[in-house]
Amino acid sequence: MSNDLNATHDPNLRSWVETANVAGCDFPIQNLPFGRFRPAGSNEPFRIGVAIGDRVLDLEAAHVLEHSDMNLVMSASPAERAALRALLSEDLREGSPRQNHWELALYAQADVEMALPCTIGDYTDFYTGIHHATTVGKLFRPDQPLMPNYKWVPIGYHGRASSIGVSGQRFKRPHGQTKAPDAEAPSFGPSKRLDYELELGFFIGEGNAQGEPIGIAKAEQHLFGVTLLNDWSARDLQAWEYQPLGPFLSKNFATTLSPWLVTMEALAPFRARSFDRPAGDPLPLPYLDSDVNRHTGGLDITLEVWLQTPKMRDAGVPATRLTRSNAAQAAYWTAAQLVAHHTVNGCNLQPGDLLGSGTLSGPEPDQAGSLLELTLGGKNPVALPNGERRTFLEDGDTLTLRGYCERKGAVRIGLGEVSGTVF
Amino acid sequence: MSNDLNATHDPNLRSWVETANVAGCDFPIQNLPFGRFRPAGSNEPFRIGVAIGDRVLDLEAAHVLEHSDMNLVMSASPAERAALRALLSEDLREGSPRQNHWELALYAQADVEMALPCTIGDYTDFYTGIHHATTVGKLFRPDQPLMPNYKWVPIGYHGRASSIGVSGQRFKRPHGQTKAPDAEAPSFGPSKRLDYELELGFFIGEGNAQGEPIGIAKAEQHLFGVTLLNDWSARDLQAWEYQPLGPFLSKNFATTLSPWLVTMEALAPFRARSFDRPAGDPLPLPYLDSDVNRHTGGLDITLEVWLQTPKMRDAGVPATRLTRSNAAQAAYWTAAQLVAHHTVNGCNLQPGDLLGSGTLSGPEPDQAGSLLELTLGGKNPVALPNGERRTFLEDGDTLTLRGYCERKGAVRIGLGEVSGTVF
Numbered sequence: 001m002s003n004d005l006n007a008t009h010d011p012n013l014r015s016w017v018e019t020a021n022v023a024g025c026d027f028p029i030q031n032l033p034f035g036r037f038r039p040a041g042s043n044e045p046f047r048i049g050v051a052i053g054d055r056v057l058d059l060e061a062a063h064v065l066e067h068s069d070m071n072l073v074m075s076a077s078p079a080e081r082a083a084l085r086a087l088l089s090e091d092l093r094e095g096s097p098r099q100n101h102w103e104l105a106l107y108a109q110a111d112v113e114m115a116l117p118c119t120i121g122d123y124t125d126f127y128t129g130i131h132h133a134t135t136v137g138k139l140f141r142p143d144q145p146l147m148p149n150y151k152w153v154p155i156g157y158h159g160r161a162s163s164i165g166v167s168g169q170r171f172k173r174p175h176g177q178t179k180a181p182d183a184e185a186p187s188f189g190p191s192k193r194l195d196y197e198l199e200l201g202f203f204i205g206e207g208n209a210q211g212e213p214i215g216i217a218k219a220e221q222h223l224f225g226v227t228l229l230n231d232w233s234a235r236d237l238q239a240w241e242y243q244p245l246g247p248f249l250s251k252n253f254a255t256t257l258s259p260w261l262v263t264m265e266a267l268a269p270f271r272a273r274s275f276d277r278p279a280g281d282p283l284p285l286p287y288l289d290s291d292v293n294r295h296t297g298g299l300d301i302t303l304e305v306w307l308q309t310p311k312m313r314d315a316g317v318p319a320t321r322l323t324r325s326n327a328a329q330a331a332y333w334t335a336a337q338l339v340a341h342h343t344v345n346g347c348n349l350q351p352g353d354l355l356g357s358g359t360l361s362g363p364e365p366d367q368a369g370s371l372l373e374l375t376l377g378g379k380n381p382v383a384l385p386n387g388e389r390r391t392f393l394e395d396g397d398t399l400t401l402r403g404y405c406e407r408k409g410a411v412r413i414g415l416g417e418v419s420g421t422v423f
Numbered sequence: 424m425s426n427d428l429n430a431t432h433d434p435n436l437r438s439w440v441e442t443a444n445v446a447g448c449d450f451p452i453q454n455l456p457f458g459r460f461r462p463a464g465s466n467e468p469f470r471i472g473v474a475i476g477d478r479v480l481d482l483e484a485a486h487v488l489e490h491s492d493m494n495l496v497m498s499a500s501p502a503e504r505a506a507l508r509a510l511l512s513e514d515l516r517e518g519s520p521r522q523n524h525w526e527l528a529l530y531a532q533a534d535v536e537m538a539l540p541c542t543i544g545d546y547t548d549f550y551t552g553i554h555h556a557t558t559v560g561k562l563f564r565p566d567q568p569l570m571p572n573y574k575w576v577p578i579g580y581h582g583r584a585s586s587i588g589v590s591g592q593r594f595k596r597p598h599g600q601t602k603a604p605d606a607e608a609p610s611f612g613p614s615k616r617l618d619y620e621l622e623l624g625f626f627i628g629e630g631n632a633q634g635e636p637i638g639i640a641k642a643e644q645h646l647f648g649v650t651l652l653n654d655w656s657a658r659d660l661q662a663w664e665y666q667p668l669g670p671f672l673s674k675n676f677a678t679t680l681s682p683w684l685v686t687m688e689a690l691a692p693f694r695a696r697s698f699d700r701p702a703g704d705p706l707p708l709p710y711l712d713s714d715v716n717r718h719t720g721g722l723d724i725t726l727e728v729w730l731q732t733p734k735m736r737d738a739g740v741p742a743t744r745l746t747r748s749n750a751a752q753a754a755y756w757t758a759a760q761l762v763a764h765h766t767v768n769g770c771n772l773q774p775g776d777l778l779g780s781g782t783l784s785g786p787e788p789d790q791a792g793s794l795l796e797l798t799l800g801g802k803n804p805v806a807l808p809n810g811e812r813r814t815f816l817e818d819g820d821t822l823t824l825r826g827y828c829e830r831k832g833a834v835r836i837g838l839g840e841v842s843g844t845v846f
Contacts, residue, residue: 122585127668147666152609153600157668158581162545162771163633172634174768177576186575188708210586211595243570245550245580246669249768285611345597345672348585
């Protein structure tokens with residue numbers, strides 16, 4: 001089985017879907033991410049597809065699956081998942097006898113509408129970006145930017161599943177309570193400090209029974225794959241509400257995901273060392289530590305943030321890049337450590353549960369994954385190519401996250417993109 | 424329609440199910456709570472039932488419903504809900520022509536197994552118990568027990584839905600990181616400060632669309648009903664992990680609910696003034712305030728906590744009551760205010776979503792809804808009738824919450840009970 005999986009990464013593989021063979025494509029035959037789609041404008045139920053080049057393969061029409069329940073696909077064992085990946089890889093290759101049949105099951109991505117990749121039961125957002133935690137901590141708590149627990153506990157909190165949407169999500173600017181430091185009482189109104197957060201979303205495959213923790217050695221087997229995640233945040237609401245139980249209305253009005261779930265198998269060539277702890281940092285406690293995790297727990301994914309304002313859109317100015325960072329260099333804790341930590345108390349994870357990475361800012365100021373960081377709390381506006389400036393998001397702004405993996409000797413794997421617009 | 428509803432509260436109503444007419448019964452014909460059940464020991468799918476006396480009426484077998492989807496029942500409009508209640512009340516009354524048919528759809532509660540009353544999408548836990556917040560705040564932050572936001576913001580945070588279980592839940596003592604104040608580093612092991620929390624669970628009926636807040640005037644219409652909720656808490660894990668993003672593993676290993684969902688309609692005779700704010704407290708902001716809410720936003724529900732240790736069980740010593748409090752006197756914010764606050768930023772609630780009240784401790788020390796409060800952080804053990812003492816829960820302890828409404832001129836309405844055992 002592992003031989004089959006290795007074969008699916010072979011850089012020489014070419015697909016009979018020609019657009020999958022174009023250099024720089026997000027979805028070559030080495031990727032094979034899952035999503036849920038239907039013909040744009042139709043009312044058909046969403047069904048499971050695999051992205052290949054600029055097409056989607058309908059897995060039911062291709063007789064690969066007999067259902068459209070992505071959570072069921074995700075609950076499969078690692079061996080079953082590997083077999084499915086091997087089958088898709090073989091039959092999408094140049095020369096496959098299945099080409100004639102499967103061509104009838106292809107849609108142009110431009111012609112389909114995407115849903116969230118699966119039903120999300122519980123959503124947990126972590127806080128693994130140590131550069132983010134440090135910079136933001138300085139703004140909220142100048143005397144103690146990183147809490148004493150940060151290097152011991154993978155800090156996380158529960159998020160809201162109902163308001164998670166797929167790329168293209170448009171949401172109203174949230175209203176709520178805010179209080180200026182010098183004001184006697186809070187006031188109510190629209191958020192004036194609306195921000196994004198650059199995150200990865202890790203999806204759980206096989207779950208665990210309540211009371212049965214997942215050890216660090218098996219944690220990777222319970223990860224199904226990865227999307228981009230934008231954790232929209234109303235900073236002024238957050239500052240007033242977050243003590244003592246954490247962020248609530250400042251985060252739960254909307255969260256946006258990219259539509260294509262890139263599997264852990266597809267990311268295998270892009271594994272990296274876990275975060276290099278500086279001298280003096282404690283070793284992880286044994287339940288969070290393993291050789292494999294140290295050597296390959298990280299994900300070498302390049303992440304980018306792009307912004308287009310309404311004025312830019314009207315003038316035909318393309319989106320401008322605000323940030324580029326790298327997941328492996330940003331995250332103090334690996335996805336496997338998040339799974340081990342989340343379940344060590346007996347908490348049960350279920351197929352389709354979502355774990356957010358937290359904001360993945362790099363160590364340099366221009367690698368920051370939020371406006372809060374880029375503008376130092378709104379003090380230093382970002383200059384845009386058309387002369388506009390931004391401290392926080394304004395109505396009509398469209399924010400796009402992109403992610404991709406590039407390494408010598410491997411074919412580029414893209415995560416696609418996630419866009420969202422506030423109005 | 425309102426006439427029909429008033430008629431369902433008539434204290435003179437008697438049911439042809441004789442046990443429903445016994446004084447002190449939790450489930451008289453004025454109650455009619457919903458639950459999901461199946462014959463004990465069977466593998467049948469759970470179906471929707473209504474508790475009446477010591478029986479359960481199977482709503483599908485009685486031809487009242489044609490499905491077993493409780494969330495669908497909960498999504499009905501207030502008028503549809505009132506009609507269903509009126510129908511159940513009329514046909515369970517003495518002299519109903521339906522008696523002969525419906526007797527065939529009855530099960531003894533002793534012979535059935537209960538599930539959670541519905542599928543819970545998102546679970547939010549609030550912190551409305553001001554006496555609890557003050558006492559606990561003193562333990563965690565002696566200099567500032569109540570945060571400056573407490574009397575302005577109904578503080579809440581997202582909880583974990585997957586680990587919520589129904590009365591009878593047994594769970595393993597959670598393991599995790601704890602750190603003694605004087606220790607250099609945290610250590611890993613079983614929680615030594617395992618606690619319960621006495622809460623109500625409010626269930627959402629009709630939901631709202633994302634971006635469309637529910638105003639305070641309409642908030643009650645979106646509440647379907649109430650259960651008892653035990654928010655098990657590992658205090659030592661909580662103290663180490665909760666900053667800056669709130670409680671996580673200290674809460675999400677298990678949460679237990681009573682099986683019978685008592686509707687807001689059944690509770691109508693037991694509405695009370697909302698919390699009497701002491702002089703000097705601010706008025707709620709307009710989006711949280713209404714005359715109706717001030718006058719009838721509260722719930723006059725008596726709440727009790729009972730404990731039975733393994734030694735008591737073995738010796739035939741019945742459970743002993745640790746606490747008695749009252750929801751209306753404990754909660755600074757009403758359920759309607761929680762709904763208005765939760766959605767004011769555009770967050771969407773869905774049928775079956777659960778809002779926890781937070782720990783409903785009364786103002787007196789013996790009205791405390793957790794051991795953390797009763798024992799002043801573990802310093803003053805509670806003495807049990809068999810000579811044992813408890814600071815926190817020990818293995819095998821069974822904790823039971825009970826709730827009921829009693830008022831002159833109205834028939835007693837019970838919430839039943841929720842039990843859980845740590846092992």
